[in-house]
Amino acid sequence: MSxxxxxxxxxxxxxxxxxxxxxxxxxxxxxxxxxxxxxxLPEIVIAFLLLLILAVNPLLRLFGPGWxxxxxxxxxxxxxxxxxxxxxxxxxxxxxxxxxxxxxxxFHNSVKTAQIVAAAKLRPQLxxxxxxxxxxxxxxxxxxxxxxxxxxxxxxxEGAPIPWSAWMVPLASWGMLILAxxxxxxxxxxxVFPQWRDRERLPFPLLNVYQAMIGDPxxxxxRAVPALFTNQGFWIAATVVFLIHALRGLNVFTGAxxxxxxxxxxxxxxxxxxxxxxxxxxxxxxxxxxxVGVAYxxxxxxxxxxxxxxxxxxxxxxxxxxxxPAFKADQVGNQAFGALLAVALWVLWLGRAHWAHVxxxxxxxxxxxxxxxxxxxxGWMCAVGCAGIVCWLYWAGCSLWWSVLAMVGCALTTLxxxxxxxxxxxxVMWLMRFGVGSLTALFPLAWLSPVIVFFNGVFSVLxxxxxxxxxxxxxxxxxxxxxxxxxxxxxxxxxxxxxxxxIGFVVCGAVHLxxxxxxxxxxxxxxxxxxxxxxxxxxxxxDYQFFTADRAHQAAGFVIGAGLLWACALFPxxxxxxxxxxxxxxxxxxxxxxxxxxxxxxxxxVTSLFGGGAYRKAxxxxxxxxxxxxxxVIVWALVPVIMVWVTGADPVTxxxxxxxxxx
Numbered sequence: 065m066s067x068x069x070x071x072x073x074x075x076x077x078x079x080x081x082x083x084x085x086x087x088x089x090x091x092x093x094x095x096x097x098x099x100x101x102x103x104x105l106p107e108i109v110i111a112f113l114l115l116l117i118l119a120v121n122p123l124l125r126l127f128g129p130g131w132x133x134x135x136x137x138x139x140x141x142x143x144x145x146x147x148x149x150x151x152x153x154x155x156x157x158x159x160x161x162x163x164x165x166x167x168x169x170x171f172h173n174s175v176k177t178a179q180i181v182a183a184a185k186l187r188p189q190l191x192x193x194x195x196x197x198x199x200x201x202x203x204x205x206x207x208x209x210x211x212x213x214x215x216x217x218x219x220x221x222e223g224a225p226i227p228w229s230a231w232m233v234p235l236a237s238w239g240m241l242i243l244a245x246x247x248x249x250x251x252x253x254x255x256v257f258p259q260w261r262d263r264e265r266l267p268f269p270l271l272n273v274y275q276a277m278i279g280d281p282x283x284x285x286x287r288a289v290p291a292l293f294t295n296q297g298f299w300i301a302a303t304v305v306f307l308i309h310a311l312r313g314l315n316v317f318t319g320a321x322x323x324x325x326x327x328x329x330x331x332x333x334x335x336x337x338x339x340x341x342x343x344x345x346x347x348x349x350x351x352x353x354x355x356v357g358v359a360y361x362x363x364x365x366x367x368x369x370x371x372x373x374x375x376x377x378x379x380x381x382x383x384x385x386x387x388x389p390a391f392k393a394d395q396v397g398n399q400a401f402g403a404l405l406a407v408a409l410w411v412l413w414l415g416r417a418h419w420a421h422v423x424x425x426x427x428x429x430x431x432x433x434x435x436x437x438x439x440x441x442x443g444w445m446c447a448v449g450c451a452g453i454v455c456w457l458y459w460a461g462c463s464l465w466w467s468v469l470a471m472v473g474c475a476l477t478t479l480x481x482x483x484x485x486x487x488x489x490x491x492v493m494w495l496m497r498f499g500v501g502s503l504t505a506l507f508p509l510a511w512l513s514p515v516i517v518f519f520n521g522v523f524s525v526l527x528x529x530x531x532x533x534x535x536x537x538x539x540x541x542x543x544x545x546x547x548x549x550x551x552x553x554x555x556x557x558x559x560x561x562x563x564x565x566x567i568g569f570v571v572c573g574a575v576h577l578x579x580x581x582x583x584x585x586x587x588x589x590x591x592x593x594x595x596x597x598x599x600x601x602x603x604x605x606x607d608y609q610f611f612t613a614d615r616a617h618q619a620a621g622f623v624i625g626a627g628l629l630w631a632c633a634l635f636p637x638x639x640x641x642x643x644x645x646x647x648x649x650x651x652x653x654x655x656x657x658x659x660x661x662x663x664x665x666x667x668x669x670v671t672s673l674f675g676g677g678a679y680r681k682a683x684x685x686x687x688x689x690x691x692x693x694x695x696x697v698i699v700w701a702l703v704p705v706i707m708v709w710v711t712g713a714d715p716v717t718x719x720x721x722x723x724x725x726x727x
Contacts, residue, residue, distance in 0.1 A: 065136050073137040074560075080112045080141065081148035081564060085572035088152035089579055093586040095708075095715050097701040098722040099153055103491040104270055104537055105354065106149040110691070111698045113142055113277060122288055135290075136546060138278045140557075143542035147535070147561040151568040154494070155533030156242070157576050159525045163590035164234060165212035165580075168193050170594025172206040179204050180597050184514035187460055189237045192230040215577065218584030226581045235573060244452030245526060246535050246565050248471075249478050251446030253539025254558045255439065256479070259418040260486050261544060269361040269489025271544045276687055281548040292684055301688025302695070305353045309696035313721035317703070326351045341385035343393070345378040345654040352659045352724070357689035358489050359663020360682075365632065365641050366488045367664035373644025374657035381649070395617040396649045400497040402621025403628075403642040408476045408498075410629045411483050434551035441555045445562070450475060461515040466504070470519065473500035474527050482536040484643055490660075492724070493652050494532035499523060506610075514597055521596030535565065621645070655724070697723055 088101040100107040124131040168191040178196035193209035211230040260266040279290030314321035327350035384391035424430035425440040457467035500523040625642035647653025
């Protein structure tokens with residue numbers, strides 16, 4: 065691809081990125097629509113790409129072949145837009161600015177909290193307002209936090225200037241940690257992708273969607289649009305799904321149109337049976353066509369593991385609630401932690417030869433030409449990011465051993481999330497049951513400090529919640545976007561993706577600050593506040609014990625996970641993988657398991673009755689289910705915006721049709 069075509073693609077990608085960074089915060093948090101950039105199939109990115117492929121490219125063709133965007137250009141645009149989609153909402157900005165402001169304000173709300181903060185000596189550079197301090201009389205002094213308060217509640221006077229200068233140092237300080245985290249994530253994604261794609265042959269189900277959209281390298285170059293968009297089955301499926309959501313949305317807005325039921329509740333019909341004790345995953349379900357479509361591309365082992373684990377565990381909880389007086393279902397979190405630890409160690413063991421090769425490439429001792437140079441760039445990016453995390457935390461006041469532990473926790477969480485999506489392809493999920501907090505809980509309180517307890521909570525925002533739009537996952541998808549891309553191209557894409565993330569941090573951060581000060585009472589939340597540091601005082605009242613019921617459940621989860629992984633490796637047809645335990649008693653697992661079951665059931669029926677040829681011919685139909693629902697999300701996100709723009713109505717009073725609400 066020529067330099068001119070690369071420049072054109074990058075320019076278009078930058079335009080699309082700015083649209084993502086500006087539009088998503090207002091859509092998600094001001095208009096309270098369905099989130100449009102919070103999955104590994106971000107709706108706003110899909111809509112932008114479809115606009116290019118189906119509208120812009122055919123128009124450019126009228127000016128001559130030289131004007132048309134080639135498949136490689138579209139693949140580059142799609143790859144960069146995936147990096148851009150990381151930032152605006154659950155990938156970072158939904159929680160990051162708000163937790164800084166809420167925490168800063170909360171430090172002054174309680175004398176006890178202020179005392180802990182003053183003794184901890186947190187870095188003042190991390191917050192826009194002063195922190196509690198010990199006065200000359202030995203008493204803790206609290207004060208007002210006008211910068212934080214006005215960000216959360218709105219400016220005191222309409223038209224008053226936004227205090228940009230007060231945020232410069234905090235954003236730069238936190239930005240160094242976030243940059244280190246992103247470098248680690250992008251580098252890690254670049255390290256593992258060749259191993260998983262070429263050696264382990266992982267399925268990467270979501271790449272079926274992206275690659276079908278941009279076209280196959282073997283398709284004739286003269287085609288007006290990729291082959292997918294000339295398939296009748298695709299358009300029928302997409303149209304049916306879109307019309308179903310159109311009727312449901314029109315019913316919400318007008319009440320004059322018939323609706324189409326996609327959900328049901330069973331508990332009201334089983335008040336006298338054991339099902340009255342059933343969890344949500346059994347008594348309430350909703351069909352997501354996009355998940356049904358993705359499930360068609362998930363290998364049976366992983367699809368069965370998702371729905372069977374959730375369904376089986378729900379019955380276990382139902383029976384336990386009914387017949388065991390002291391039954392506790394919340395231990396699934398500890399069991400999942402053990403199983404995920406087994407998965408992480410298994411992944412590291414399987415890739416041990418590749419990790420050694422990357423190490424040699426980093427030192428210039430590996431042969432292989434462009435592949436080694438790509439691996440060296442990815443390896444150094446990951447290593448520098450890991451070192452940056454440790455150094456930043458040590459600067460912030462954490463002990464060195466915990467800084468290293470936190471870095472390991474961040475890296476393992478990132479590795480697990482990338483692996484889970486490479487295997488299952490579930491577009492909406494996050495990793496709540498493994499992280500820095502889980503690892504820290506293994507150690508005595510005497511080894512910790514208030515600063516460590518605080519940053520333990522910080523990583524629940526910057527790592528755990530952000531796995532919903534993990535930069536590492538987006539990196540693997542971006543690298544796999546173009547099946548014909550070279551190792552040299554991958555190397556450049558890794559560097560470009562990291563640069564784009566930095567640009568987005570500045571642009572999207574400014575958008576969120578502007579929105580916070582100009583539009584108070586937004587629907588966004590921090591998922592963490594000053595109460596995190598209060599855990600230090602509460603934890604001191606309890607004696608530390610390592611061998612507890614929690615540890616027993618973690619050990620049981622580890623043994624079960626290791627056993628299932630061994631069975632998967634030994635028996636190719638073994639149907640159960642430990643990944644499914646992640647979805648048990650978990651909001652997303654409760655919502656999507658039936659849709660995964662439907663996709664798996666249809667695929668199994670098609671292949672069993674008609675063979676592999678029928679499976680391949682039916683692929684466009686299931687891609688149509690995905691694109692039909694994603695487009696419906698975009699359309700019903702635009703409707704409230706248009707109504708506010710035309711009528712001048714308050715966004716709070718405008719009705720809206722949302723397909724999924726995110727906790």
